[in-house]
Amino acid sequence: GENVEQHPSTLSVQEGDSAVIKCTYSDSASNYFPWYKQELGKRPQLIIDIRSNVGEKKDQRIAVTLNKTAKHFSLHITETQPEDSAVYFCAASSRTGGGADGLTFGKGTHLIIQP
Amino acid sequence: DVKVTQSSRYLVKRTGEKVFLECVQDMDHENMFWYRQDPGLGLRLIYFSYDVKMKEKGDIPEGYSVSREKKERFSLILESASTNQTSMYLCAIQTGTGNTIYFGEGSWLTVV
Numbered sequence: 001g002e003n004v005e006q007h008p009s010t011l012s013v014q015e016g017d018s019a020v021i022k023c024t025y026s027d028s029a030s031n032y033f034p035w036y037k038q039e040l041g042k043r044p045q046l047i048i049d050i051r052s053n054v055g056e057k058k059d060q061r062i063a064v065t066l067n068k069t070a071k072h073f074s075l076h077i078t079e080t081q082p083e084d085s086a087v088y089f090c091a092a093s094s095r096t097g098g099g100a101d102g103l104t105f106g107k108g109t110h111l112i113i114q115p
Numbered sequence: 116d117v118k119v120t121q122s123s124r125y126l127v128k129r130t131g132e133k134v135f136l137e138c139v140q141d142m143d144h145e146n147m148f149w150y151r152q153d154p155g156l157g158l159r160l161i162y163f164s165y166d167v168k169m170k171e172k173g174d175i176p177e178g179y180s181v182s183r184e185k186k187e188r189f190s191l192i193l194e195s196a197s198t199n200q201t202s203m204y205l206c207a208i209q210t211g212t213g214n215t216i217y218f219g220e221g222s223w224l225t226v227v
Contacts, residue, residue: 003177033189034215043205043218044158055223089157100208102173103216107157 002027006106019105021109023090024072029091033073038087119219127225134193138206146209147189196226
């Protein structure tokens with residue numbers, strides 16, 4: 001099955017700086033890669049996703065890049081703000097369009113924004 | 116908006132008790148999941164279901180079973196709760212559009 005590795009486990013950055021979280025996956029058939037943000041005591045919420053036919057996707061201060069050859073993908077947050085403090089999870093799935101494999105998640109990155 | 120409701124948010128159960136965690140969705144989605152979340156381990160898939168009465172084991176099914184008698188409801192069952200099942204349990208649904216998965220609020224279970 002799929003295996004997803006996520007690094008670092010904790011990331012502390014100064015407010016206004018950029019943050020980068022990296023993930024690798026093992027199954028070359030995987031073709032959907034979402035990122036979730038989980039604030040303390042709340043459910044994980046999808047913030048951005050990318051599919052294997054796209055190399056990069058951006059949404060305001062958040063961007064995700066995908067390198068299929070190397071089987072890794074990254075989350076980039078620019079101009080970090082205090083509300084970006086949370087745990088971030090990457091995930092990978094092997095199916096699209098209604099398959100029910102679910103997602104395999106990384107172990108999470110605790111992002112701390114220092115004032 | 117996608118709505119996934121977990122009716123029991125906080126439970127305390129005794130070792131050996133049978134525990135039911137209920138999850139209800141309101142949008143007729145076929146695919147539903149149960150995940151378990153533990154610090155340092157991320158989210159791990161316990162079971163999923165792709166239709167009424169259909170179920171598949173995930174990565175960590177031992178000690179759990181599931182029931183899906185109606186499309187909108189997916190239940191996680193701990194036949195005999197043990198202390199190592201103390202965790203947060205997240206129900207999720209998968210929309211028909213690609214693989215987007217949405218989570219419920221979570222159920223915090225403590226087994227004493």
